[in-house]
Amino acid sequence: MKRAAVRLGVAGGCACGLAVPYGAGYAQPAPAPAPAPAPATVSPESVVDITVDGAIRHPISPLIYGVNFGTTETLKDLRVAINRSGGDSASAYNWRIDARNAGKDWYYESVPCDPKAINDQFGPRFISLTRKGGAVPMISLSMLGWQAKLGPDRSRLASFAITKYGPQQENDSVGMFDAGNGFKPDGSPITDNDPHDAQTPSDAQSEQDRLRHLVKQFGADGVPYVILDNELSLWQLIHRDVHPIGLHADETAQKVIEYSKAVKAVSPKAKIVAPEEWGWQGYHYSGFDQQYAITHGLDHTPDREGMTAGMDYVPWLLTQWKAAGHPIDVFSLHFYPQEGEYSDSDKPEVQRARNRSTRDLWDPSYKDPSWINSVVALIPMMRQWVDQYYYPGTPIALTEYNWGGEHQMNGATTQADILGIFGREGLDIATRWGDLSPDMPVYKAIKLYRNYDDHGGAFGDISLQTHTPDPDEVSAFAAQHGADGAITLVVINKRLDAQAHVRISLSNLPDHGKVEAWQLVDNALTRKPDTSYTHATLTATLPQQSILLLVLPQPKPAKQGKKASGKRS
Secondary structure (H helix, E strand, O other), rough: OOOOOOOOOOOOOOOOOOOOOOOOOOOOOOOOOOOOOOOOOOOHEEEEEEEEEEEEEEEEOOOOOOOEEOHHHHHHHHOOOOOEOOOOHHOEEOOOOOEEEEEEHHOEEEEEEEOOOOOOOOHHHHHHHHHHOOOOEEEEEOOOOOOOOHHHOOOOOOOOEHHHHOOOOOOOOOOOEEEEEHHHHHHHOOOOOHHHHHHHOOOHHHHHHHHHHHHHOOHHHHHHHEEEEEHHHHHHHOOOOOOOOOOOOHHHHHHHEEEEEEHHOOOOOEEEEEEEEEHHHHHHHOHHHHHOOOOOOOOOOOHHHHOOOOOHHHHHHHHHHOOOOOOOEEEEEOOOOOOOOOOOOHHHHHHHHHHHHHHOOOOOOOOOOOOOOOOOOHHHHHHHHHHHHHOOOOOEEEEEEEOOOOOOOHHHHHHHHHHHHHHHOOOOOEEOOOOOOOOHHHHHHHHHHHOOOOOOOOOOOEEEEEOOOOOOEEEEEEOOOOOOOOOEEEEEEEOOOOOEEEEEEEEEEOOOEEEEEEEEEEEEEEEEEEEEEEOOEEEEEOOEEEEEEEEEEEOOOOOOOOOOOOOOO
């Protein structure tokens, strides 16, 4: 499994774009609008006032509705725009034998890929299933310098075999008993292993050959996005069997330049995505400095004090890449919240953390209360970094994120909040990490944005300015469809144990009309009776932990009659 959060090497939890057309899709027959029901008596102070201003707007990138390793059916049903192939195994994927090394995620085993898997993670089949699902593929190339190898008859190999290196703290008791975790029973790491045990050397030429084969098979447009590896500043943890020393900042910068040139030589139109760093410390410190800090602390780290002259690691990389020309086309990072949100926990304190921690994505007044202990404001920070240190307007991408609670309504309300934030804040690309299945509330939250009526009905593609008084309790997002003018509003009641009465005031938008409604509550996505609104005001009551989608279709202009000929009869 993917390890999403690492602090100084100690587990803290678990370790531009190409346009994609889509339509409004209001194909489902609807009953005639009913008069709006008289609202129940509610004290004014308990009403949540939401405002929407149609005059303040900007486009929403369809590529924010992306996933990692989506199946063809998932891509179709959720109308996913972009599908990413990445993660820790991508660093050690061997395209010549279709095998991967799982690194620290699974006992450093090299294993054959399964060509029958419906979400085949790597190789040409990933591109095929993605295109079949109507999405854009985003593949990862390996820069680790080592790749998986297999034994006779494509058998597994272990980097820390117990039969070779002796007893270890843990071993794979289900797949390969001989595979250890690389730590002796006393907790000390095994450091004298032979990296050739389960891997084989690789280089930029090999990955260029891989891309050349893909372009030959799918054409230049078939490989639109190429990611340069995964979380390089964690190689000394995730892939310590072959890369026990963390990368220096200049090594990372040069690797990206070298492999970018190799990609562009074969596929000049491919968009290069980097640096794919893992999280807060990966933004600020090189792999070498993170490893150094485990025993020496962060006060005086070698790369930061010398090589980058006090600059944060990732902004410094951008300056080096700009000096080298234009080696990356999309600036990408990963982010996972650090208060236990990325888990299955349904404890109230964790659920409340999910409700508030989406502020890490956008709010410059929110100080993260976890060990991060700082303002993150991730999307504005990324935009500021590319504008200041690279090329203004460079697309920014969040290619891994997950807030957990996937089988809870709390996770669904959080996911809906995140998608709304992505559109409002102008993120260019986002791909959610983690499995998805139709029975999951999180899946249905995504469907509410992308295919709520099973006929292509989706949230609008033009963001409208929306304000709510306390987004930790009730958040809201609005957008309009450029094609037919329909207005869509998503209202999210994050409260764990109380309903929410909302009053939505519209300005610079039609002041009356029909209202269609869909609601996700108790893991059921259903259509509610149609109503109407007047005086530019809508009211609704949302159950606890629920999501409401309101669609305000705009009437088509009346057809003009034939021009009179001027002749008298």
